[in-house]
Amino acid sequence: MSDNHWLQQTETPFLLIDEAKYQRNVDRLFKRVEGLGSKVRPHLKTLRSPEAARYLLRTNDSPATVSTLAEAEGFSKAGYTNLLYAVGIAPQKLARVARLINQGINMHILLDSPEQALAVSEFAHRHNVTFSVFIEVDCDGHRGGLPPRSDALTELATLVEGNGAVLTGLMAHAGESYSCRTDEQIRQAARNECEAIRTAAERVRALGIACPILSVGATPTAHFAEELEGIAEVRAGVFTCFDLVMKNVGVCSTDDIAISVVASVIGHNREKNWVFIDAGWMALSRDRGTAAGPVDYGYGLVCDINGKPLNVCVTTTNQEHGIIALPPDGGLTADDFPVGMRVRILPNHACAAASMHQEYQVLQAGEDAPLVWHRITGW
Amino acid sequence: MSDNHWLQQTETPFLLIDEAKYQRNVDRLFKRVEGLGSKVRPHLKTLRSPEAARYLLRTNDSPATVSTLAEAEGFSKAGYTNLLYAVGIAPQKLARVARLINQGINMHILLDSPEQALAVSEFAHRHNVTFSVFIEVDCDGHRGGLPPRSDALTELATLVEGNGAVLTGLMAHAGESYSCRTDEQIRQAARNECEAIRTAAERVRALGIACPILSVGATPTAHFAEELEGIAEVRAGVFTCFDLVMKNVGVCSTDDIAISVVASVIGHNREKNWVFIDAGWMALSRDRGTAAGPVDYGYGLVCDINGKPLNVCVTTTNQEHGIIALPPDGGLTADDFPVGMRVRILPNHACAAASMHQEYQVLQAGEDAPLVWHRITGW
Numbered sequence: 001m002s003d004n005h006w007l008q009q010t011e012t013p014f015l016l017i018d019e020a021k022y023q024r025n026v027d028r029l030f031k032r033v034e035g036l037g038s039k040v041r042p043h044l045k046t047l048r049s050p051e052a053a054r055y056l057l058r059t060n061d062s063p064a065t066v067s068t069l070a071e072a073e074g075f076s077k078a079g080y081t082n083l084l085y086a087v088g089i090a091p092q093k094l095a096r097v098a099r100l101i102n103q104g105i106n107m108h109i110l111l112d113s114p115e116q117a118l119a120v121s122e123f124a125h126r127h128n129v130t131f132s133v134f135i136e137v138d139c140d141g142h143r144g145g146l147p148p149r150s151d152a153l154t155e156l157a158t159l160v161e162g163n164g165a166v167l168t169g170l171m172a173h174a175g176e177s178y179s180c181r182t183d184e185q186i187r188q189a190a191r192n193e194c195e196a197i198r199t200a201a202e203r204v205r206a207l208g209i210a211c212p213i214l215s216v217g218a219t220p221t222a223h224f225a226e227e228l229e230g231i232a233e234v235r236a237g238v239f240t241c242f243d244l245v246m247k248n249v250g251v252c253s254t255d256d257i258a259i260s261v262v263a264s265v266i267g268h269n270r271e272k273n274w275v276f277i278d279a280g281w282m283a284l285s286r287d288r289g290t291a292a293g294p295v296d297y298g299y300g301l302v303c304d305i306n307g308k309p310l311n312v313c314v315t316t317t318n319q320e321h322g323i324i325a326l327p328p329d330g331g332l333t334a335d336d337f338p339v340g341m342r343v344r345i346l347p348n349h350a351c352a353a354a355s356m357h358q359e360y361q362v363l364q365a366g367e368d369a370p371l372v373w374h375r376i377t378g379w
Numbered sequence: 380m381s382d383n384h385w386l387q388q389t390e391t392p393f394l395l396i397d398e399a400k401y402q403r404n405v406d407r408l409f410k411r412v413e414g415l416g417s418k419v420r421p422h423l424k425t426l427r428s429p430e431a432a433r434y435l436l437r438t439n440d441s442p443a444t445v446s447t448l449a450e451a452e453g454f455s456k457a458g459y460t461n462l463l464y465a466v467g468i469a470p471q472k473l474a475r476v477a478r479l480i481n482q483g484i485n486m487h488i489l490l491d492s493p494e495q496a497l498a499v500s501e502f503a504h505r506h507n508v509t510f511s512v513f514i515e516v517d518c519d520g521h522r523g524g525l526p527p528r529s530d531a532l533t534e535l536a537t538l539v540e541g542n543g544a545v546l547t548g549l550m551a552h553a554g555e556s557y558s559c560r561t562d563e564q565i566r567q568a569a570r571n572e573c574e575a576i577r578t579a580a581e582r583v584r585a586l587g588i589a590c591p592i593l594s595v596g597a598t599p600t601a602h603f604a605e606e607l608e609g610i611a612e613v614r615a616g617v618f619t620c621f622d623l624v625m626k627n628v629g630v631c632s633t634d635d636i637a638i639s640v641v642a643s644v645i646g647h648n649r650e651k652n653w654v655f656i657d658a659g660w661m662a663l664s665r666d667r668g669t670a671a672g673p674v675d676y677g678y679g680l681v682c683d684i685n686g687k688p689l690n691v692c693v694t695t696t697n698q699e700h701g702i703i704a705l706p707p708d709g710g711l712t713a714d715d716f717p718v719g720m721r722v723r724i725l726p727n728h729a730c731a732a733a734s735m736h737q738e739y740q741v742l743q744a745g746e747d748a749p750l751v752w753h754r755i756t757g758w
Contacts, residue, residue, distance in 0.1 A: 011448075012469065013758060045698055067661075067699045069390075087699045088645040090391065090657055091719045112646055115718040143700060144646050144655055175697070266467040267492055267523050276523055278469055282446075283758070286665035286731055318554070319424055319730055320446045320466045321522060339494040340470045351698055352665055355735070358756055377737055379392060379662070 004363060006370055007305055008342060012264040013283035015357040016344065017052075017373065018307070019364045021258035022240055026055050029222060029239045038228040041065050041084060041215060043237030046351045047360065050078035051373040056240070061106070065235050069096045074376035076105045084108040084134065084215070086171065086235070088144055091119035098129045108168055112136040112145050117159040124164025131165040134215065135204075139196035140189065142175030148200035157204040157211065169213030169232070170204065172197045177220040180249055181294065190221035198230055223251050241350035244301060248293035254301065254309055260344040261300070261353060262361075263322065268334040275324040275337040279345060281317040287352035300345035300353075307344055314345055383742060385749055386684055387721060391643040392662035394736040395723065396431075396752065397686070398743045400637035401619055405434050408601060408618045417607040420444050420463060420594060422616030425730045426739065429457035430752040435619070440485070444614050448475045453755035455484045463487040463513060463594070465550065465614070467523055470498035477508045487547055491515040491524050496538045503543025510544040513594065514583075518575035519568065521554030527579035536583040536590070548592030548611070549583065551576045556599040559628055560673065569600035577609055602630050620729035623680060627672035633680065633688055639723040640679070640732060641740075642701060647713040654703040654716040658724060660696040666731035679724035679732075686723055693724055 007016075033040045041063035042056040048071055057064055063082045066072050072083050073096070081104065085097070089109045100107045109131055111117060120131050135156055138145030146153040161167040177189035193216045204211050216228075217235030228234065238245075241259040242252040263279035281299070290297045298313035302324055312330060316323040322345070326332050337343075347353035354360070354375070362371035386395075412419045420442035421435040427450055436443055442461045445451050451462050452475070460483065464476070468488045479486045488510055490496060499510050514535055517524030525532040540546040556568035572595045583590050595607075596614035607613065617624075620638040621631040642658035660678070669676045677692035681703055691709060695702040701724070705711050716722075726732035733739070733754070741750035 009471070011472070011475070011758060087657065088655060090643040090645045092388075092643065093390070096390070113718060116646070119719070138648075141648075141651070143697065143702065144648065264469040264471065266469050267490075267495070269517075269520075269523065272520070276467060278466065281666075281731065282734055286667070286728075287660075288665070288667070318522065319734075323522070339492060340498070349665075352660065355661060379390060 004368060006368070007262065007363070010262070010361055010370070012262055012342065013279040014262050015354060015360045016260050016262050017241070017360050017362045018258045019362050019371070021256060023055060025240050025242060025256060025258060029236060033222060033228070033234045036225065036228040038231050039063065039233045041233040041235050043067070043086070043235050044071060044075060046237045046241055047354050047373065048074070048376045049360065049373040050075060051371070052240070053078070053080065063233055065237070068379045069093060070378045071376050072100055072107060076100055076103065082106045084110070086110050088112060088136065089116055089120070091116065094120065094123040097131065098123070098127055101129055101131070106132070108132045108134055110134045110136050110171060112156070114156060114159055117156060117163070120160070121164040132168045133160050133165045134169045134171045135160065135167065137170050137172045137197055137200045139172040139193045140174055140176040142173070145172065148196045149203070153200055154203055154207060157209050158207060161209045167209055167211045169211055169215055170197055170200050171215040173235070174216070174218045174221045177218050178245065178249060180220060183224060183250060186220045186224040186249070187226060190225035193221050194225065194228065194231055219246060220249050220251050238350050243350040244297045244346055244348045245289040245293065248290055248295060254346065257346045259350045259353060260303065260307070260346050262305070262342055262344055265337045265339055265341045265343070267339065268337070270334050273326040273328070273334060275326065275334055277314070277322040277324065277343065278320060279322045280320045282319050283356055284314065284317060284322065284345060284347055285349065285352035285356050287347070287349040289348040297348060300347050303344040303346060305342045305344060383747060385747070386641065386742070389641070389740060389749070391641055391721065392658040393641050394733060394739045395639050395641050396620070396739050396741045397637045398741050398750070400635060402434060404619050404621060404635060404637060408615060412601060412607070412613045415604065415607040417610050418442065418612045420612040420614050422446070422465070422614050423450060423454060425616045425620055426733050426752065427453070427755045428739065428752040429454060430750070431619070432457070432459065442612055444616070447758045448472060449757045450755050451479055451486060455479055455482065461485045463489070465489050467491060467515065468495055468499070470495065473499065473502040476510065477502070477506055480508055480510070485511070487511045487513055489513045489515050489550060491535070493535060493538055496535060496542070499539070500543040511547040512539050512544045513548045513550040514539065514546065516549050516551045516576055516579045518551040518572045519553055519555040521552070524551065527575045528582070532579055533582055533586060536588050537586060540588045546583070546588055546590045548590055548594055549576055549579050550594040552614070553595070553597045553600045556597050557624065557628060559599060562603060562629060565599045565603040565628070566605060569604035572600050573604065573607065573610055598625060599628050599630050617729050622729040623676045623725055623727045624668040624672065627669055627674060633725065636725045638729045638732060639682065639686070639725050641684070641721055641723055644716045644718050644720045644722070646718065647716070649713050652705040652707070652713060654705065654713055656693070656701040656703065656722065657699060658701045659699045661698050662735055663693065663696060663701065663724060663726055664728065664731035664735050666726070666728040668727040676727060679726050682723040682725060684721045684723060
């Protein structure tokens, strides 16, 4: 890897993807989920990049998940046609959704309230379009969605189906699984996620509504589910890159993390044993997702340029400065980080770190120049 | 302001600048600093926008500060010629600096170590260019810089001056002033910042090195300095927009905050009294700068669409979801936030919130369409 002299020459800071690890992470989840008889509907929000999506979507109509309409538009322009916008729909966004439908995109929207269903129905009738809808089911009180045994759920299903819309599916997201501390807790979260969606489906289908697609998923539960009976698809996003939060949850090892920020040493405070680098929160993000975890990695774990962890962290960030406060007994001194030396920082949260960059440099084994992947920006 | 129907129609989330408040904030600091006989060298890192800079830079050679070479290149393309890159120089960045110098830009770099000075000297001699250098002086142990009374400082000044470089000035930044809790603490930080730089200058000038420009500044000290004797210029950045961190420090009121994120309500959890909006950390940033302050605003203070604070905060964020957990005794219920309603969120940290957006919508009094300001991205 030291052959890649561009790693030493590209202007810092920049975001680096290790293609081999990325591919390995993709293969691991697809193999697992397909082995359980289901399909992956990958969430593209982490990198928001058509080039990165090609590793995940084998055909143009492979299912995918997005978090913004900007992504839906960007990925549809790149040729992908089966997109679930997995954030509750705001009525004012329906016009953009309808434009995508009219372009032939198999575009699905998400909702969990009669207000949204009525807005959909009204827009559909006024503009002669039919929406494909998922209803969000709440499996763990993490965020939105309706309880699987609630009357509100069946009432909403009735309101949606045939009323300017087709109820294509039900969706649950075990967001609380990010706080799990043991494998057994994640397995339990996965069972619970599947159970909630199957309970919800049984009640909706008893009304004569097919709602064919049951969709579950979060990176932890996707990796620990033991069975996916009746579950058509599993959503996960951060699994492609992994990060220190996922390491803390126990879903990956440090060596699996395919994403890092490359930075240069720009100075020292020798009295305090501080090393300054040119990656602050603009390059690393303000995410402190490991602060409450079993290991607090500050703003990221410092590795050498070849990716070997040095067991020190970026402890403080300003906009364009990072500070590595060397621990007094860690065996490293400022002299180990001369001005101009380059380091790789593994981030707390891949989605947040990637969001600070408009493009990513991709390290390919055996190639002496990087690939460049581009991010779809905005909303 | 309710006449601005575009505020209700532009796709959410988006970043909004209130031009009248922005202008008022600019006028306030310029009047203050110029009244004390100094000049403002505004830090352009907050919005990184040429359109926004026009309110700050009266002529093309007005002094300005930047935090990246991407800004230096972008602002020089916009016509501005006097730029201080106020992050310690990495030797590999000298080629880009030299290109700007060769284009006629009065470009200043910052350093605080012999390693950097030697790299500058070597590059200068090899490429026949002369660099304009500021040495960073440490006034409060916040980050980089050399102590004003240190031998290292005078040795470095000697190493820089005439050695492929001109020592144009000394720079101090009272970064610790962001943690002040009383006006008197900030006044003390301002006195200390000026004192450090004057002490350093006296020692350097005793060597026969002119180092004409003494540069100090941080938004709090710039607003509380009582005298600026001998100080050529004051740097400040976030003062144009202000934010909740600056409100906590006591430098501005909530009403002075010129920046907000406009979001739409997309759902509720009525049992928990939660309101969901379509602004998560992608729109607001992960900055939690008020977490340790006198008032913790979560991920931002929620206002109505006209900017009136509603005294509730965004309490949790995911990538594209914000949750406003309504306090049980706050007098507001989910019914006060119907689906589709728009709110404005005042951010913790203006620089961080702006960094998540590629453009800003600018509200102008008496105009029924927004101005759009564009952000210079990348490094």
